[in-house]
Amino acid sequence: MFKCWSQRSVTLCGLVLLSVALTACAQMPSARPAALAPTEVRIQAPTVNEAGRYFILLGGCNDCHTPGWEQSGGQMPESEWLTGGRIGYRGPWGTTYASNLRLFVQRVTEDQWVEMFRTREGRPPMPWMNYRTINESDLRAAYRFIRDLGPKGEEAPAFVPPDQKPVTPYLFFVPRMPNE
Numbered sequence: 001m002f003k004c005w006s007q008r009s010v011t012l013c014g015l016v017l018l019s020v021a022l023t024a025c026a027q028m029p030s031a032r033p034a035a036l037a038p039t040e041v042r043i044q045a046p047t048v049n050e051a052g053r054y055f056i057l058l059g060g061c062n063d064c065h066t067p068g069w070e071q072s073g074g075q076m077p078e079s080e081w082l083t084g085g086r087i088g089y090r091g092p093w094g095t096t097y098a099s100n101l102r103l104f105v106q107r108v109t110e111d112q113w114v115e116m117f118r119t120r121e122g123r124p125p126m127p128w129m130n131y132r133t134i135n136e137s138d139l140r141a142a143y144r145f146i147r148d149l150g151p152k153g154e155e156a157p158a159f160v161p162p163d164q165k166p167v168t169p170y171l172f173f174v175p176r177m178p179n180e
């Protein structure tokens with residue numbers, strides 16, 4: 001009986017001592033004063049994806065390649081970007097649709113993508129001529145950014161030649177006189 005009580009007392013005593021020690025420790029000034037602690041300097045270089053995102057935004061790619069971009073005031077989540085247009089652009093060239101770039105980048109290599117922007121004689125209203133001189137590094141960053149978004153959505157409708165009528169809604173790109 002006594003032995004048992006004594007054992008408990010030793011345990012209790014030990015706990016009390018431990019908590020006193022811990023409290024004292026917590027109040028002791030730290031071995032290395034905060035002021036002298038080495039400062040952590042983090043230099044964060046912009047990643048390729050940030051460059052790609054910036055380029056896509058500035059290049060206006062979402063204007064045509066992201067359905068609903070205009071209506072959302074540019075507030076659509078990145079997961080919805082560049083999935084291709086369903087509304088045609090009809091003019092003397094026929095009817096074009098802004099391609100689904102999320103699927104397109106799955107089919108072409110990065111080098112083919114760069115080459116295409118240098119050489120392709122595409123149809124309006126994609127401003128191919130404006131993009132002819134884009135830096136190669138920007139083009140590569142854009143490609144990787146789109147690849148990282150992952151495939152999404154369906155292919156945009158196929159090009160319709162000028163002598164055929166599109167079966168989707170379309171915007172008509174023909175100048176009109178004020179009295180027409």
Ligand code: HEC
Nearest residue numbers: 059060061063064096097098099104122123124125126127
């Ligand atoms: C004013 C509308 C418009 C803008 C802005 C625009 N595009 Fe396009 N884009 C189109 C249309 C329409 C097509 C299809 C025309 C064609 O095939 O030549 C197209 C085609 C493409 C294609 C060819 C894909 C294929 O299926 O062969 C690529 C790649 C592309 N656009 C990338 C971009 C990128 C990147 C940007 C931004 C830097 C951009 N586009 C901006 C309308 C646009």
